[in-house]
Amino acid sequence: MPTYQPAILADLQEHQWYVHMSRSEGADLALIKAELQKLRADCAAQGVNLVLWFGPSLLKDLSSDIPADFQPYPGYTSPDGSKVAKGTQEELLIWVHSDKKGLCWETQYAFRSAVEGHMYVARETPTWIYKNSLDLSGFIDGTGNPAPEDQASVCIIPDGQPGAGGTFCIAQRWVHDLQYFRSLSLADQENVFGRRKADSARLPTQVPRSHLSHVELREGTSGDESTSKRHEMVRRSTPYAFSSGVVGLYFMGFSQTQAPLRERMEAMYGINGQETDAVTDYSTPASGAFYFAPSVESLDAALS
Numbered sequence: 001m002p003t004y005q006p007a008i009l010a011d012l013q014e015h016q017w018y019v020h021m022s023r024s025e026g027a028d029l030a031l032i033k034a035e036l037q038k039l040r041a042d043c044a045a046q047g048v049n050l051v052l053w054f055g056p057s058l059l060k061d062l063s064s065d066i067p068a069d070f071q072p073y074p075g076y077t078s079p080d081g082s083k084v085a086k087g088t089q090e091e092l093l094i095w096v097h098s099d100k101k102g103l104c105w106e107t108q109y110a111f112r113s114a115v116e117g118h119m120y121v122a123r124e125t126p127t128w129i130y131k132n133s134l135d136l137s138g139f140i141d142g143t144g145n146p147a148p149e150d151q152a153s154v155c156i157i158p159d160g161q162p163g164a165g166g167t168f169c170i171a172q173r174w175v176h177d178l179q180y181f182r183s184l185s186l187a188d189q190e191n192v193f194g195r196r197k198a199d200s201a202r203l204p205t206q207v208p209r210s211h212l213s214h215v216e217l218r219e220g221t222s223g224d225e226s227t228s229k230r231h232e233m234v235r236r237s238t239p240y241a242f243s244s245g246v247v248g249l250y251f252m253g254f255s256q257t258q259a260p261l262r263e264r265m266e267a268m269y270g271i272n273g274q275e276t277d278a279v280t281d282y283s284t285p286a287s288g289a290f291y292f293a294p295s296v297e298s299l300d301a302a303l304s
């Protein structure tokens with residue numbers, strides 16, 4: 001069985017840094033490959049967790065081990081046009097996490113400096129863990145994740161398939177309107193997610209616009225506990241706050257196939273005929289992209 005990049009499912013450390021990059025005109029792929037290898041060695045030597053994620057266009061130039069149905073992020077708009085999750089697909093996402101913020105900065109910065117003129121930084125976000133894994137709304141984020149021992153089998157492509165040992169991700173920077181969210185009553189806030197604020201207990205009744213009614217995929221109706229879950233995913237989302245006052249959630253979700261990620265976004269934006277997800281009333285993604293993290297063996301071959 002190919003080995004998945006261990007930092008995907010390693011315990012999330014206090015600090016994360018996300019850097020999205022694409023190739024510049026005339027980029028030297030051999031140089032980029034060599035610098036990616038140096039970044040891997042640097043992170044390994046310094047004990048920094050690193051995951052290399054590739055967009056469809058760079059992956060096909062590096063590897064013949066391409067997973068099925070790997071599409072660029074299309075962007076999503078609600079049918080009435082009022083809610084938009086814009087697409088900002090890039091070619092490479094570097095994700096580092098460590099308990100030392102300085103090392104997150106140092107490792108990613110060394111790479112981006114070394115590839116200057118060959119790759120440019122499209123956007124970056126440093127994030128952190130807030131208390132007991134809280135979203136800035138004050139709700140616990142991560143409760144519905146599969147148990148730690150099941151996460152690899154949920155999100156890593158099994159042996160024998162193209163891309164085995166790899167995983168897909170959706171990466172989005174959501175911008176929160178906290179003033180609006182805080183103006184809601186506690187009951188309305190809890191109905192946004194379908195869970196209680198104090199302890200994340202699931203509400204017995206899911207209103208049609210609750211988050212769980214959109215993203216908790218079931219054999220029957222989404223969010224309806226009477227049937228079993230299907231196409232589960234693993235999440236590692238964390239908050240960020242910019243000095244400009246912009247705050248929100250950096251959403252990272254992993255899946256064995258990409259279609260269930262698209263299905264959840266289509267549900268949240270009402271593209272499947274559901275009402276939109278109430279989360280979209282207080283938060284809007286400023287960026288969104290799909291990537292793939294190849295197995296360690298596939299990465300070794302691609303970068304050699």
Ligand code: HEM
Pocket residue numbers: 135139140141142143144145170174193195200211212215216217229233249251253261264265279283
């Ligand atoms: C601003 C954006 C978002 C916020 C603040 C948010 C927050 C939450 C919260 C508080 C929960 C309930 C507790 C938990 O299980 O973690 C939850 C559950 C979940 N969210 Fe989100 N979420 C966001 C976006 C998304 C997106 C874009 C997806 C998928 C594409 C997604 C997928 C899920 C899943 C799969 C669950 C668990 C459902 C289950 O229990 O099976 N979320 N989210």
